[in-house]
Amino acid sequence: MLLTLIAVPAAAQVATPPVDPSLPRVAIHTSAGDFTVAVEVVKAPITAANFLKYVDEKRLDGVKFYRTVKVGDRFGFVQFGVDNDPKRVLPPIKHEPTTLTGLSHTDGTLSVARFEPGTARGDFTISLGDQRYLDADPAKPGDNLGYAAFAHVVDGMDTVLTIFDAPVSPTKTQRGSFRGEVPEEAVTLISARRLMPGQ
Numbered sequence: 001m002l003l004t005l006i007a008v009p010a011a012a013q014v015a016t017p018p019v020d021p022s023l024p025r026v027a028i029h030t031s032a033g034d035f036t037v038a039v040e041v042v043k044a045p046i047t048a049a050n051f052l053k054y055v056d057e058k059r060l061d062g063v064k065f066y067r068t069v070k071v072g073d074r075f076g077f078v079q080f081g082v083d084n085d086p087k088r089v090l091p092p093i094k095h096e097p098t099t100l101t102g103l104s105h106t107d108g109t110l111s112v113a114r115f116e117p118g119t120a121r122g123d124f125t126i127s128l129g130d131q132r133y134l135d136a137d138p139a140k141p142g143d144n145l146g147y148a149a150f151a152h153v154v155d156g157m158d159t160v161l162t163i164f165d166a167p168v169s170p171t172k173t174q175r176g177s178f179r180g181e182v183p184e185e186a187v188t189l190i191s192a193r194r195l196m197p198g199q
Helices: 045-056 157-165
Strands: 025-030 033-039 064-072 075-081 109-112 123-128 148-155 187-194
Touching (some): 025 045, 033 157, 045 109, 075 157
Antiparallel strands (some): 075 123
16 A cells, blocks of 8 residues: 655654543554554544454454655654455445544554555554644645544554664565665564453
8 A cells, every 4th residue: 555755854753642541452463572552443433443353353463564664763654564465455444534533643643554545455554753744634735635543552662663763675665666665674463452451
């Protein structure tokens, strides 16, 4: 899935608003360490349910963090997911713009990657740094619906940063795309599991 990052100056880190403790948590175990996300099932029900379906059906087990976009120090994103694997991918979902959900691309936000609105499936990004320009903006020309934010990292952001800081290859591509953004050695997502309430 394609996600284009505009080269903008790295701004000061903006704190992510407090996350509702009642939201479901997903523990993500990777070959670089672990992190936990809170999934916004109330504010972004369609996109959140899509992610949780991939988790519950274990469709993310074994996928790779196959793309790293570095614009600045701790500023960019990492991308992971099913990469159109026909054995893993589920049908596309309706787009939930941030103007509808009230969410924003702050540091640690998860979004679902897409081409046209309504084509998102099972590829996800994690923002490093404040990237609100990825939010929907009706004042922008063209496709101004942004990307659908649906979760936040609530623990283990150091693991995400380790993935982000790993070397990228100047020549490798992913399915013919993303030259200069493909890790030399891709981190594996070993498992993604829901946590019981209170964990």
